[in-house]
Amino acid sequence: MSVKNTSKNYGTIAKWFHWGTAVLFLVSYLSIYYEIWFTPGLPPPGVPRDPAYWTSLQIHLSIGVSIAVLVILRIIWRIINRQPNEEAGSKLEHLAARAGHYALYAIMIIQPILGYIGTSVNTEYFFLFEISKFEETALFASVVSDGLGMTFQEFEVPIDFLHKEVFGRWLIWILILGHTSAAFYHHFVKRDRTIYKMTNNKKHSE
Ligand code: HEM
Ligand code: HEM
Numbered sequence: 001m002s003v004k005n006t007s008k009n010y011g012t013i014a015k016w017f018h019w020g021t022a023v024l025f026l027v028s029y030l031s032i033y034y035e036i037w038f039t040p041g042l043p044p045p046g047v048p049r050d051p052a053y054w055t056s057l058q059i060h061l062s063i064g065v066s067i068a069v070l071v072i073l074r075i076i077w078r079i080i081n082r083q084p085n086e087e088a089g090s091k092l093e094h095l096a097a098r099a100g101h102y103a104l105y106a107i108m109i110i111q112p113i114l115g116y117i118g119t120s121v122n123t124e125y126f127f128l129f130e131i132s133k134f135e136e137t138a139l140f141a142s143v144v145s146d147g148l149g150m151t152f153q154e155f156e157v158p159i160d161f162l163h164k165e166v167f168g169r170w171l172i173w174i175l176i177l178g179h180t181s182a183a184f185y186h187h188f189v190k191r192d193r194t195i196y197k198m199t200n201n202k203k204h205s206e
Helices: 012-038 051-079 091-118 138-148 152-190
Strands: 123-125 129-131
Touching: 012 051, 012 152, 051 091, 051 123, 091 152, 138 152
Parallel strands: none
Antiparallel strands: 123 129
16 A cells, blocks of 8 residues: 555545544534533633533534644645546546535635634643634734724624534535545446545555
8 A cells, every 4th residue: 555646546645634534524523513412501701611511612623623734734745646547437527526525625624714713712722732712813903803893793703604504514514425425426336446546445456
């Protein structure tokens, strides 16, 4: 198995990025819905925070930040690496596959940014170190306060709407469902090597 991509397969590093990110997405969803469904949520001022609420929220934030860092490294790796050859298919299928992959890259960048700029708490990155919330940065002061003349409370409404309702509840699910359906369509209907390219299975490869 090669570290770099070959004409037939994704290499070890591309596979780790791919499956590692898929697991991070899953844990990101599990942690935030655990927080929303099973913990009391943000307490009113003066009331102590519930530890399960804070831990599950911080896991969500830390994982989101990790996805953002990983996607940058992944894109660099993709640029300096060759792409495996595409399986046979119509022009439209190739176009749809490429558009789908670019859209997945886009959500891996946009969703963590929306989460970060819309949150009212600092990120305690896996409880190792703290990342200041956007509201406390110079960028917020110059762009949002001075530039747009908005308070954080006004600014977070549309941002939270995009992060939670548009991307979190709908867009990401639609893209991932489309992506996995396409992978299974290749495997079970077209019976080509698409899934093997992204797994360790050596079937039909050189
Ligand atoms: C790709 C990464 C991410 C994904 C897939 C994601 C997804 C989600 C989802 C599904 C929700 C709940 C939506 C609902 O209300 O039904 C949510 C809420 C939230 N996310 Fe993210 N998120 C990501 C990254 C981030 C980051 C990086 C931050 C901040 C640093 C963040 C902060 C929040 C906050 C504060 C909430 C609201 C929690 C609450 O309602 O108590 N997210 N996110
Ligand atoms: C069970 C879930 C998943 C399966 C079965 C799966 C399968 C695959 C396969 C077979 C490929 C190779 C496609 C090709 O070369 O034509 C691929 C590529 C890709 N997948 Fe997934 N995937 C899954 C989850 C995810 C998730 C959750 C994300 C991100 C949110 C994701 C993002 C991508 C991206 C961006 C590519 C393109 C890689 C590149 O060429 O740079 N996948 N996936």
